[in-house]
Amino acid sequence: xxxxxxxxxxxxxxxxxxxxxxxxxxxxxxxxxxxxxxxxxxxxxxxxxxxxxxxxxxxxxxxxxxxxxxxxxxxxxxxxxxxxxxxxxxxxxxxxxxxxxxxxxxxxxxxxxxxxxxxxxxxxxxxxxxxxxxxxxxxxxxxxxxxxxxxxxxxxxxxxxxxxxxxxxxxxxxxxxxxxxxxxxxxxxxxxxxxxxxxxxxxxxxxxxxxxxxxxxxxxxxxxxxxxxxxxxxxxxxxxxxxxxxxxxxxxxxxxxxxxxxxxxxxxxxxxxxxxxxxxxxxxxxxxxxxxxxxxxxxxxxxxxxxxxxxxxxxxxxxxxxxxxxxxxxxxxxxxxxxxxxxxxxxxxxxxxxxxxxxxxxxxxxxxxxxxxxxxxxxxxxx
Numbered sequence: 001x002x003x004x005x006x007x008x009x010x011x012x013x014x015x016x017x018x019x020x021x022x023x024x025x026x027x028x029x030x031x032x033x034x035x036x037x038x039x040x041x042x043x044x045x046x047x048x049x050x051x052x053x054x055x056x057x058x059x060x061x062x063x064x065x066x067x068x069x070x071x072x073x074x075x076x077x078x079x080x081x082x083x084x085x086x087x088x089x090x091x092x093x094x095x096x097x098x099x100x101x102x103x104x105x106x107x108x109x110x111x112x113x114x115x116x117x118x119x120x121x122x123x124x125x126x127x128x129x130x131x132x133x134x135x136x137x138x139x140x141x142x143x144x145x146x147x148x149x150x151x152x153x154x155x156x157x158x159x160x161x162x163x164x165x166x167x168x169x170x171x172x173x174x175x176x177x178x179x180x181x182x183x184x185x186x187x188x189x190x191x192x193x194x195x196x197x198x199x200x201x202x203x204x205x206x207x208x209x210x211x212x213x214x215x216x217x218x219x220x221x222x223x224x225x226x227x228x229x230x231x232x233x234x235x236x237x238x239x240x241x242x243x244x245x246x247x248x249x250x251x252x253x254x255x256x257x258x259x260x261x262x263x264x265x266x267x268x269x270x271x272x273x274x275x276x277x278x279x280x281x282x283x284x285x286x287x288x289x290x291x292x293x294x295x296x297x298x299x300x301x302x303x304x305x306x307x308x309x310x311x312x313x314x315x316x317x318x319x320x321x322x323x324x325x326x327x328x329x330x331x332x333x334x335x336x337x338x339x340x341x342x343x344x345x346x347x348x349x350x351x352x353x354x355x356x357x358x359x360x361x362x363x364x365x366x367x368x369x370x371x372x373x374x375x376x377x378x379x380x381x382x383x
Contacts, residue, residue, distance in 0.1 A: 028314035031125065033322055044321040045072050051328035052076050057097035057120075059324065060086050060110070063258045064280035064316040065101045069324060073101070080284060082258040083109070083155040084170040084362050087349070090114055099327065100335075101319045103128045107335040108159040112342045112349060119335040122323025126315040130156035133213040134192035140164055142189070146209055149189035150181055153348070156215070157192060159337045163344035167351050171242060172257035173361050174200055177352065182206040195219070199242040199249055215243045217313050221276045223247035225299035233272055233296065239264055240298075241277035248276055248298070262365040265289050274298050279311045288365065 036044065045068070052059060059078035061069050070080045079089040083106060090098045090110045097118040100107040103126045111119040134153075139161050143151055153165040154174070162168050169177050178200050181188060188206055190197040192213030201208040221244045230238065230251065239261045240252035249255055254264040258277065262285055265273055269290030275282065276298035285295055300311050327333045337345075356362050 028125075028318060031123070032314065032317045033320045036321060041068055041321060044325050047325050048072060048321065048328060049076055051325065052099075055097050055328055056095050057099055057328060058090075058093050058095035059099045059101065060090050061100075061319075062086065062102035062106065062280075062316065063262070063284050064278040064313055065319045066280075066317070066321070067283035068321055069101045069319060070283055072321070072324075079364075081364055082170065082172055084172050084257075084352075084356065085259065085364055086110070087113055088353070088362070090117075090119075099324060101324060102126070103131075103156075103313070103315050104335075105131050105156055105158060108337055109155065109162075109349065111335045111337050112159060112162075112345050115339075115342060118331075120327040120331070121333050121335060122320060122327055123318045124333050124335070126318040128156050128313075128315060129216040130154065130192045130213050131158050131161075134158075134161055134211060136160035136164065139191060139211070142191075142211065146189050148187060149209060150186045151189045151191075152178065152181070153191050154193055154196065159341050159345045161191070162348050163341045165345075165348040168345075168348040169352055170257065171196060172259055173352060173356055175203055176359060176361060177355055178204050178206050178208075180355070193243050195245055195249075196242045198246060199255070215313075217278050217311060218243035218276070219245065220300040220311070221245065221248045221298050222301060223251065226251055226274070226276070229274055229296070229299055233274065236272040236274050236294075236296065237264070237268060238274045238298075239276065244276055252276070259363070259365050261285075262288065265293060265295070266365055266367050269293065272296070277311075278313055278316065280313075280316060288367075 059073040059076055061073040061080045063080060063082060073080050079086060081089060086106060087109050091113045098110050099120050100110050101122060105128055107119050107121045134157055136158060143164055151165045152167045152169060153161055155168055155170045167177060178188060182204055188208045190208050191211035194210050194212050194214060197208055197210040218241055226248055237253040238251055239254045240249050242249060242255050258281055261277060265285050266288055270292035272294040274296045279297055282295055297311055
């Protein structure tokens, strides 16, 4: 059974102006800093290296942020990963300060798991359409109307929504957790991404009630154009993130999380791939891919169609080297989460981490398969 909150999408059409005439995605793009020169990038990287040492800090970056930030995170002993691995790494690392390059829910998750640490972000206004489209008051009403269901929320939600949930999941672990809950006879209330929820429901056969949210990037991938691109590259494998529409997902050779899609490239050296997820992932794919590998961006509605159709998240793009340097120098943009909300949200997050540790799920991509380092499966201690 699939049901949706009827007015959720009507209320949150991000490319359209709101009552005040503001378009949220256009507003975000306006905050993106202009490209830095090579000299400016070199100078900023050196300054950040110094500040990370001085502040006992570590840089944790998502695959979708600027390539320079990803490179710097790895060069300085930090982490470039998906949401699940970012959460694990931040908790395991000895640094007293975490600089999270991503979007706000990632910083909140880091703070919830590390209340004793300082968590900074380059821009606190870097948010997520899925988070914005699932306000806690409306979500709570939805949950209260369905008390017989286990509440499972995607990582792309606020701390307050996680506090209302029984489980938090990421795209890399959602399927096995829902299969586990189904086996226990539980009915599920899922939020916020309807495409990911529908994919999980079809794969597991679970009884799921779906919130009607969508990622503004993945929602723009177009099945007809993808079919035409496949015809031009008949040997290409299609890699799709499950936040994409069903008509796109059914054309995929591999459906998976960001780490899963990168691993697919590593498992097929020298291949040709059409990639349907945020274009920021291509930087890490190219770094790890074997010589001769070809990566092609999947088609969207087109860069001029709306202020969102470019296969890149505007809020991820708000992260910059200048921003990283600035927060380390000034110590501002600190993530704070109410203690009561954090305590309740931590339960849903820890359940996921316990499950991942028990079933040895996750790891960062590498040749030969996802890394199985001890830190990836350390349960509730240093993980």
